[in-house]
Amino acid sequence: MSVxxxxxxxxxxxxxxxxxxxxxxxxxxxxPLTEQGEREAxxxxxxxxxxxxxxxxxxxxxxxxxxxxxxxxGEVAAVxxxxxxxxxxxxxxLRTAEILAQRPGWNIFHDGCPAGESVADVARRADRVVxxxxxxxxxxxxxxSGHFLRMLAARWLGQxxxxxxxxxxxxxxxSVLGFDHHRGEPVIRLWNEPPGS
Numbered sequence: 297m298s299v300x301x302x303x304x305x306x307x308x309x310x311x312x313x314x315x316x317x318x319x320x321x322x323x324x325x326x327x328p329l330t331e332q333g334e335r336e337a338x339x340x341x342x343x344x345x346x347x348x349x350x351x352x353x354x355x356x357x358x359x360x361x362x363x364x365x366x367x368x369x370g371e372v373a374a375v376x377x378x379x380x381x382x383x384x385x386x387x388x389x390l391r392t393a394e395i396l397a398q399r400p401g402w403n404i405f406h407d408g409c410p411a412g413e414s415v416a417d418v419a420r421r422a423d424r425v426v427x428x429x430x431x432x433x434x435x436x437x438x439x440x441s442g443h444f445l446r447m448l449a450a451r452w453l454g455q456x457x458x459x460x461x462x463x464x465x466x467x468x469x470x471s472v473l474g475f476d477h478h479r480g481e482p483v484i485r486l487w488n489e490p491p492g493s
Contacts, residue, residue, distance in 0.1 A: 304485065305429055305452070305473040306344060306437045307445050308367065310359040311336035311491075312467045319391045322359075322441070323384035323412065329362050336468030337366035339491040343470050344368075350434025353425075355379035355441060363468065364439040373439070378421045381441035385412020404443060405461035415457045418444065422451040430479070442467075449473060452482050466490055 311333030315322040329337060344367060352373040354364040357380065364373045387395050387409050395402050408414035425448060429436055438445075446460035452473045453459070465471070465488050472486040 302475040302479065303350075303429075303433065304435045306349075306435065307448070307471040307473065308340055308344070308363060308437065308439045309442055309445055309465050309467060309469045309471075310355075310357075310363040310439065311366075313359050315389070316442075316467050320389050321384045321387050321391070321395075323381050323388050323409075324357075325388060326358050329359055333359070333467065334362070334366060336491040337363040340367035340468060340470065343489070343491075344437065345435070348434075349437045350432055351429075351436040352438075353379055353436070354439040355381065355444075357381065357441070360439040360441065367439075369437060369439075373437075376425070378425050379438060379440040379444060380421075382418050382443040382447075383409065383412040385409040387412065403461060405447075405458045418447050419451060419457045422448045422457075426451050445471070449484060449487075453484070454482065464488060 311329045313322060313327040313329055313333055315327055317330065340363065352369050353376040354360050354373045356375045356377060364370050382404065405415060442465045445465055446463045447457055449463055450457055450459035468491040470489045474483060474485045475481050476483045
Protein backbone atom coordinates (compact mmCIF):
# COMPACT_ATOMS: atom_id res chain seq x y z
CA MET A 297 0.00 0.00 0.00
CA SER A 298 1.47 3.38 -0.99
CA VAL A 299 1.36 6.42 1.27
CA UNK A 300 -1.36 7.91 -0.92
CA UNK A 301 -3.54 4.85 -0.31
CA UNK A 302 -3.41 5.06 3.49
CA UNK A 303 -6.71 6.04 5.12
CA UNK A 304 -7.42 9.61 6.16
CA UNK A 305 -9.75 10.53 9.00
CA UNK A 306 -11.50 13.87 8.49
CA UNK A 307 -12.63 15.62 11.66
CA UNK A 308 -15.29 18.33 11.40
CA UNK A 309 -16.13 20.38 14.46
CA UNK A 310 -19.73 21.62 14.51
CA UNK A 311 -20.61 25.19 13.56
CA UNK A 312 -21.22 28.02 16.00
CA UNK A 313 -23.87 27.83 18.72
CA UNK A 314 -24.90 30.57 21.16
CA UNK A 315 -22.72 29.02 23.85
CA UNK A 316 -19.67 28.43 21.66
CA UNK A 317 -19.90 32.11 20.73
CA UNK A 318 -20.14 33.18 24.39
CA UNK A 319 -17.44 30.74 25.56
CA UNK A 320 -19.76 28.62 27.72
CA UNK A 321 -18.94 24.94 28.12
CA UNK A 322 -21.49 23.00 26.10
CA UNK A 323 -21.49 19.29 26.81
CA UNK A 324 -24.87 17.57 26.88
CA UNK A 325 -26.97 20.73 26.44
CA UNK A 326 -28.42 20.16 22.98
CA UNK A 327 -28.20 23.61 21.41
CA PRO A 328 -28.96 24.38 17.76
CA LEU A 329 -26.55 26.13 15.44
CA THR A 330 -26.79 29.90 15.12
CA GLU A 331 -27.33 31.40 11.66
CA GLN A 332 -23.57 31.93 11.53
CA GLY A 333 -23.07 28.30 12.54
CA GLU A 334 -25.28 27.15 9.68
CA ARG A 335 -23.28 29.25 7.23
CA GLU A 336 -20.05 27.79 8.61
CA ALA A 337 -21.36 24.24 8.28
CA UNK A 338 -22.35 24.83 4.65
CA UNK A 339 -18.78 25.93 3.94
CA UNK A 340 -17.58 22.49 5.08
CA UNK A 341 -19.22 21.03 1.97
CA UNK A 342 -16.68 22.79 -0.28
CA UNK A 343 -13.72 21.73 1.86
CA UNK A 344 -14.49 18.01 2.15
CA UNK A 345 -13.82 15.40 -0.50
CA UNK A 346 -17.04 14.12 -2.00
CA UNK A 347 -16.00 10.63 -1.08
CA UNK A 348 -16.67 7.94 -1.17
CA UNK A 349 -16.07 7.67 2.56
CA UNK A 350 -15.94 4.18 3.99
CA UNK A 351 -17.52 5.54 7.17
CA UNK A 352 -19.32 8.76 8.15
CA UNK A 353 -20.18 9.20 11.84
CA UNK A 354 -21.80 11.99 13.81
CA UNK A 355 -22.44 12.76 17.44
CA UNK A 356 -26.16 12.52 18.29
CA UNK A 357 -26.21 16.15 19.45
CA UNK A 358 -28.06 18.42 17.04
CA UNK A 359 -25.16 20.84 16.57
CA UNK A 360 -23.08 18.02 15.08
CA UNK A 361 -25.92 16.32 13.21
CA UNK A 362 -27.03 19.61 11.62
CA UNK A 363 -23.45 20.43 10.63
CA UNK A 364 -23.24 16.99 9.03
CA UNK A 365 -26.49 17.58 7.12
CA UNK A 366 -25.48 21.03 5.90
CA UNK A 367 -22.11 19.69 4.76
CA UNK A 368 -24.00 17.19 2.59
CA UNK A 369 -23.51 13.95 4.52
CA GLY A 370 -26.70 13.64 6.55
CA GLU A 371 -28.12 10.77 4.49
CA VAL A 372 -25.04 8.56 4.85
CA ALA A 373 -24.00 9.34 8.43
CA ALA A 374 -24.48 6.96 11.34
CA VAL A 375 -24.96 8.30 14.85
CA UNK A 376 -22.30 7.20 17.34
CA UNK A 377 -22.69 8.09 21.02
CA UNK A 378 -18.92 7.73 21.49
CA UNK A 379 -18.64 11.04 19.59
CA UNK A 380 -20.60 12.97 22.23
CA UNK A 381 -18.89 16.02 23.69
CA UNK A 382 -17.32 15.81 27.14
CA UNK A 383 -19.98 15.72 29.86
CA UNK A 384 -19.07 18.84 31.85
CA UNK A 385 -21.28 17.97 34.82
CA UNK A 386 -21.24 20.85 37.32
CA UNK A 387 -19.36 23.03 34.83
CA UNK A 388 -22.02 22.83 32.11
CA UNK A 389 -22.84 26.32 30.82
CA LEU A 390 -19.95 27.97 32.67
CA ARG A 391 -17.13 29.96 31.10
CA THR A 392 -13.54 29.00 31.87
CA ALA A 393 -13.03 32.17 33.95
CA GLU A 394 -16.00 31.21 36.12
CA ILE A 395 -14.62 27.71 36.66
CA LEU A 396 -11.16 29.04 37.50
CA ALA A 397 -12.68 31.39 40.07
CA GLN A 398 -14.07 28.30 41.84
CA ARG A 399 -11.09 26.04 41.16
CA PRO A 400 -7.81 27.86 40.38
CA GLY A 401 -5.51 25.96 38.04
CA TRP A 402 -8.28 23.76 36.64
CA ASN A 403 -7.59 22.18 33.25
CA ILE A 404 -10.15 19.84 31.73
CA PHE A 405 -7.51 17.58 30.17
CA HIS A 406 -5.91 17.04 33.59
CA ASP A 407 -8.84 17.37 35.99
CA GLY A 408 -12.06 16.36 34.22
CA CYS A 409 -15.39 17.66 35.52
CA PRO A 410 -17.13 17.07 38.86
CA ALA A 411 -20.44 15.24 38.40
CA GLY A 412 -19.46 14.82 34.76
CA GLU A 413 -16.84 12.78 32.92
CA SER A 414 -13.29 12.20 34.07
CA VAL A 415 -10.33 12.41 31.72
CA ALA A 416 -10.20 8.59 31.73
CA ASP A 417 -13.90 8.37 30.77
CA VAL A 418 -13.43 10.52 27.66
CA ALA A 419 -10.13 8.84 26.75
CA ARG A 420 -11.89 5.44 26.82
CA ARG A 421 -14.52 6.69 24.38
CA ALA A 422 -11.83 8.14 22.12
CA ASP A 423 -9.88 4.88 22.27
CA ARG A 424 -12.95 2.95 21.11
CA VAL A 425 -13.30 5.29 18.13
CA VAL A 426 -9.59 5.00 17.32
CA UNK A 427 -9.79 1.20 17.42
CA UNK A 428 -12.77 1.26 15.05
CA UNK A 429 -10.97 3.60 12.64
CA UNK A 430 -7.71 1.64 12.70
CA UNK A 431 -9.56 -1.58 11.83
CA UNK A 432 -11.10 -0.19 8.65
CA UNK A 433 -9.90 0.50 5.14
CA UNK A 434 -10.81 3.70 3.38
CA UNK A 435 -11.35 7.27 4.54
CA UNK A 436 -13.68 8.29 7.35
CA UNK A 437 -15.48 11.52 8.25
CA UNK A 438 -16.49 12.41 11.81
CA UNK A 439 -18.67 15.28 13.07
CA UNK A 440 -18.31 16.10 16.74
CA SER A 441 -17.36 18.78 19.28
CA GLY A 442 -14.14 20.51 20.24
CA HIS A 443 -12.93 18.87 23.43
CA PHE A 444 -13.81 15.37 22.25
CA LEU A 445 -12.04 15.81 18.90
CA ARG A 446 -8.96 17.15 20.69
CA MET A 447 -8.92 14.04 22.88
CA LEU A 448 -9.42 11.85 19.81
CA ALA A 449 -6.40 13.39 18.09
CA ALA A 450 -4.21 12.83 21.15
CA ARG A 451 -5.25 9.20 21.39
CA TRP A 452 -4.88 8.66 17.62
CA LEU A 453 -1.23 9.63 18.07
CA GLY A 454 -0.88 7.29 21.05
CA GLN A 455 -0.27 10.25 23.35
CA UNK A 456 -1.55 10.89 26.88
CA UNK A 457 -4.95 12.62 27.10
CA UNK A 458 -3.28 15.81 28.35
CA UNK A 459 -1.90 16.41 24.86
CA UNK A 460 -5.42 17.29 23.75
CA UNK A 461 -5.08 20.46 25.81
CA UNK A 462 -2.41 21.66 23.38
CA UNK A 463 -4.66 21.44 20.32
CA UNK A 464 -7.06 24.32 19.68
CA UNK A 465 -10.14 23.85 17.49
CA UNK A 466 -12.41 26.60 16.18
CA UNK A 467 -16.03 26.11 15.17
CA UNK A 468 -16.58 24.41 11.80
CA UNK A 469 -12.86 23.72 11.60
CA UNK A 470 -11.56 20.86 9.51
CA SER A 471 -8.72 18.57 10.59
CA VAL A 472 -7.29 15.40 9.10
CA LEU A 473 -5.65 12.48 10.87
CA GLY A 474 -3.74 9.85 8.98
CA PHE A 475 -0.43 8.07 8.67
CA ASP A 476 3.05 8.95 7.47
CA HIS A 477 4.79 6.01 5.76
CA HIS A 478 2.66 3.15 7.08
CA ARG A 479 -0.09 2.37 9.59
CA GLY A 480 2.42 2.24 12.42
CA GLU A 481 3.10 5.98 12.03
CA PRO A 482 -0.06 7.91 12.94
CA VAL A 483 0.14 11.65 12.27
CA ILE A 484 -1.92 14.82 12.12
CA ARG A 485 -2.03 15.78 8.43
CA LEU A 486 -4.06 18.98 8.88
CA TRP A 487 -5.26 20.80 11.99
CA ASN A 488 -7.89 23.47 12.64
CA GLU A 489 -8.40 24.74 9.09
CA PRO A 490 -11.02 27.47 9.56
CA PRO A 491 -14.21 27.97 7.53
CA GLY A 492 -13.68 29.69 4.22
CA SER A 493 -10.11 28.43 3.80
